[in-house]
Amino acid sequence: MTSPKELYYAKRLEEVAEALRKNHFKAQVVPDAAAARAYVLDEVLPASGAKTVAYGGSMTLVGSGLPQALAETPGIEVLDTLDKTLTPEQTYERRRQALLVDLFLTGSNAVTEDGVLVNLDMIGNRACAIAFGPKHAVVLVGRNKIVPDLTSAISRIKEFAAPANAMRLGKKTPCTATSHCEDCGSPERICNVWTITEKSFPRGRITVILINQDLGL
Numbered sequence: 149m150t151s152p153k154e155l156y157y158a159k160r161l162e163e164v165a166e167a168l169r170k171n172h173f174k175a176q177v178v179p180d181a182a183a184a185r186a187y188v189l190d191e192v193l194p195a196s197g198a199k200t201v202a203y204g205g206s207m208t209l210v211g212s213g214l215p216q217a218l219a220e221t222p223g224i225e226v227l228d229t230l231d232k233t234l235t236p237e238q239t240y241e242r243r244r245q246a247l248l249v250d251l252f253l254t255g256s257n258a259v260t261e262d263g264v265l266v267n268l269d270m271i272g273n274r275a276c277a278i279a280f281g282p283k284h285a286v287v288l289v290g291r292n293k294i295v296p297d298l299t300s301a302i303s304r305i306k307e308f309a310a311p312a313n314a315m316r317l318g319k320k321t322p323c324t325a326t327s328h329c330e331d332c333g334s335p336e337r338i339c340n341v342w343t344i345t346e347k348s349f350p351r352g353r354i355t356v357i358l359i360n361q362d363l364g365l
Contacts, residue, residue, distance in 0.1 A: 154179075154360055157291045161358040164294055167263030172351040175263075177358045181212040184288055184357045188214055189221070192355055193251065196284045202227040202246030204254030204274030207316075208288045208364040214253060229273075243273040247281035254278065255364055256287050257309050258301035259294055259356070265345040266301035268310060272341035278354065279343055285354045290363030298344065310339050312365045 158177065165175035178184045201218050203209060210230070219226050227249055229242050246252065254274045258266040265287060269275045278285050295301045311323035321337055322330035329339070348354040
């Protein structure tokens with residue numbers, strides 16, 4: 149049985165999807181992470197003609213099971229930037245190479261109701277790949293990432309997502325002690341590169357999948 153919360157967000161997400169389409173993104177609303185995985189494998193991947201795939205760091209992406217599913221897909225070469233066996237130097241180089249794949253998958257820190265993606269990165273690989281490089285980009289977004297406007301997006305990221313992610317990653321930054329952004333100068337600061345993607349260019353290059361679940365931070 150569909151809950152009132154799911155019904156509420158189904159309508160709200162469709163409104164955000166329409167705003168994204170007006171901004172030249174492809175947009176699709178799905179009920180859960182499993183449906184997001186199926187949509188990528190059954191619709192996005194074949195339509196893109198992609199042969200090479202890479203990822204940006206995203207709890208939502210990992211939670212969808214897509215990295216494992218794509219690794220098991222015949223004819224797809226996966227450039228695994230999430231491989232924990234790599235040295236920091238190897239990881240950095242693989243992230244550089246990931247900017248030239250056919251299809252890049254990641255999440256977003258926030259999406260505004262008027263259809264704008266807002267992201268904050270440590271080194272910029274995820275944000276940059278959304279903006280330019282890979283032929284196609286797919287952005288998975290849980291309903292908890294939807295915010296009214298740009299000001300709300302920046303506030304959400306600085307006051308919640310960034311400190312929470314610093315805690316998750318075990319960073320030695322002031323926000324992990326205070327839970328507030330301190331605009332620090334820490335060498336382990338993860339907040340260095342902002343991107344605001346108002347429109348997809350070329351039209352349809354970026355697909356945003358809106359998921360009717362709370363996912364990621």
